[in-house]
Amino acid sequence: MINGSYYTQVTIIGGGIIGAALLFMLSRYSDIESVTLFEKYDKPASLNSSAKANSQTLHIGDIETNYDLPKSQKVSASSSMVANFITHFGYEGTVGFRGTKMVLAVGSEEIERLRERHERFQALFPYLELWDAQTLSEIEPLLMKERKEPVLALGAKDRITTVDYGRLSETFIDLAAKEKCSVDLNFNTEVTAISKKWGKYLIHTNRGEFLSDMVIVNAGAHSLLLAHEMGYGRHYAMLPIGGSFYFADRALLDSKVYTMQNPKLPFAVVHADPDLTADWKSRFGPTAFAMPKLERYHDIEIRNLFEMLSLDRSVLEVYMDLMKDEEIREYILRNFAHELPGIGSSYFIKEAQKIIPSLRSDDIYYAQGYGGMRPQIIDKKSKRLLLGEAKIDSGEGIIFNMTPSPGASSCLGNAFEDTKRICKRLGKTLYKQKIKKELCDEKEYCYLSRSQ
Ligand SMILES: Cc1cc2nc3c(=O)[nH]c(=O)nc-3n(C[C@H](O)[C@H](O)[C@H](O)COP(=O)(O)OP(=O)(O)OC[C@H]3O[C@@H](n4cnc5c(N)ncnc54)[C@H](O)[C@@H]3O)c2cc1C
Numbered sequence: 001m002i003n004g005s006y007y008t009q010v011t012i013i014g015g016g017i018i019g020a021a022l023l024f025m026l027s028r029y030s031d032i033e034s035v036t037l038f039e040k041y042d043k044p045a046s047l048n049s050s051a052k053a054n055s056q057t058l059h060i061g062d063i064e065t066n067y068d069l070p071k072s073q074k075v076s077a078s079s080s081m082v083a084n085f086i087t088h089f090g091y092e093g094t095v096g097f098r099g100t101k102m103v104l105a106v107g108s109e110e111i112e113r114l115r116e117r118h119e120r121f122q123a124l125f126p127y128l129e130l131w132d133a134q135t136l137s138e139i140e141p142l143l144m145k146e147r148k149e150p151v152l153a154l155g156a157k158d159r160i161t162t163v164d165y166g167r168l169s170e171t172f173i174d175l176a177a178k179e180k181c182s183v184d185l186n187f188n189t190e191v192t193a194i195s196k197k198w199g200k201y202l203i204h205t206n207r208g209e210f211l212s213d214m215v216i217v218n219a220g221a222h223s224l225l226l227a228h229e230m231g232y233g234r235h236y237a238m239l240p241i242g243g244s245f246y247f248a249d250r251a252l253l254d255s256k257v258y259t260m261q262n263p264k265l266p267f268a269v270v271h272a273d274p275d276l277t278a279d280w281k282s283r284f285g286p287t288a289f290a291m292p293k294l295e296r297y298h299d300i301e302i303r304n305l306f307e308m309l310s311l312d313r314s315v316l317e318v319y320m321d322l323m324k325d326e327e328i329r330e331y332i333l334r335n336f337a338h339e340l341p342g343i344g345s346s347y348f349i350k351e352a353q354k355i356i357p358s359l360r361s362d363d364i365y366y367a368q369g370y371g372g373m374r375p376q377i378i379d380k381k382s383k384r385l386l387l388g389e390a391k392i393d394s395g396e397g398i399i400f401n402m403t404p405s406p407g408a409s410s411c412l413g414n415a416f417e418d419t420k421r422i423c424k425r426l427g428k429t430l431y432k433q434k435i436k437k438e439l440c441d442e443k444e445y446c447y448l449s450r451s452q
Pocket residue numbers: 013014015016017018019038039040041044045046047048049050053054055056057058059165189190191192218219220221222242243244286371372373374402403404405406407408409410
């Protein structure tokens with residue numbers, strides 16, 4: 001206690017996968033002595049990191065054709081830490097699951113693009129194989145049933161493809177609590193404001209005030225709100241994009257099947273995934289539609305929403321630019337149609353039929369209670385929609401992370417980067433050899449340490 005306030009070296013706000021991974025990284029791989037976590041709900045990962053909110057994919061960048069080569073290099077270096085954690089710490093079959101995954105090219109234009117991509121990415125992902133129609137009908141017969149167009153897939157077998165990020169968050173928190181570092185976990189504790197006091201940060205919560213040398217805000221969509229309230233990141237606005245899913249009535253596919261990205265579309269296209277929360281039934285999605293919410297399945301917070309949207313001229317120009325393009329406009333309208341109660345499935349079925357042509361609209365149903373919010377960031381200076389994560393480092397001991405997809409896959413890479421910054425500022429040691437041994441191979445570690 002310092003003058004009546006509880007004191008800690010590092011405070012983490014948010015107990016989703018990003019906050020939990022940082023807690024684990026700090027407690028196991030540094031000599032930081034005390035870390036406090038604040039989470040406003042009664043358990044970790046009840047929002048976007050829950051297995052029902054996201055697609056449970058460990059994104060590597062190998063079958064995600066919306067990533068260019070530098071992005072795939074970065075994401076694979078980060079996400080391989082998650083795969084290594086799952087394998088080395090014995091969580092295969094409980095937190096992470098092995099399987100087959102692929103990206104499916106439909107029609108000659110997509111096939112050509114896939115072949116060209118394979119050549120460019122081969123050195124980074126040497127394990128990927130090209131599968132023709134014959135091979136596909138052996139691996140996943142439903143992909144070929146009633147199919148008229150030519151297809152080609154690029155895929156891999158026996159990889160960690162699926163992760164329960166909710167369970168992974170709990171695992172990180174449990175392991176952190178067993179380390180030497182003093183870990184103070186505060187659930188049902190909402191951070192309402194952050195101010196500066198005595199050269200430290202004063203964290204105001206519904207359960208009292210806490211002092212901290214450094215603060216890392218991993219509060220999902222609320223990170224930008226807290227940053228704005230402190231005068232940081234004013235050049236960013238947020239576009240909250242909801243993502244929903246449709247279920248088939250049973251497990252139709254054993255593999256994760258992605259489709260080729262249309263280069264013009266701002267968000268990743270629909271894929272099919274065996275769902276670990278529903279006996280591996282096939283789940284299709286996500287859809288992508290702007291939604292006036294910061295948290296899916298929670299009440300609208302009007303004041304916060306308007307602060308986040310920051311609807312000034314530059315933000316409106318980004319919206320106008322998106323709407324100007326006919327293909328994007330059509331995509332946005334189509335995605336609204338997917339949400340229409342009762343008839344959404346008759347629109348969505350066209351997306352799903354690209355994967356399973358024999359599927360009919362009464363074979364699928366809206367996955368009520370599934371889906372989440374992607375806090376997509378608009379950079380007001382460059383008037384661009386940023387499609388990945390964003391970090392605001394004040395340089396003064398407080399960092400804010402905004403983490404749309406593939407944030408969960410990159411959780412340990414992000415934690416590594418923040419731990420480096422925290423150790424540097426507080427004069428503490430990061431146990432690099434231990435990280436290399438437990439979480440990375442040489443190549444991944446080298447990339448991570450120079451790239452971020
Ligand atoms: C539809 C969809 C599909 C996706 N699919 C994938 C996928 O397949 N693979 C992948 O890698 N990523 C995927 N993502 C992205 C992934 O879900 C996110 O990157 C990840 O969950 C973000 O984690 P987080 O910890 O930053 O946020 P969250 O999980 O949202 O956690 C933030 C936490 O902060 C807490 N909090 C907020 N404000 C406060 C406050 N003031 N005080 C205290 N606590 C607070 C919240 O209660 C919450 O628990 C998907 C996202 C969506 C929406």
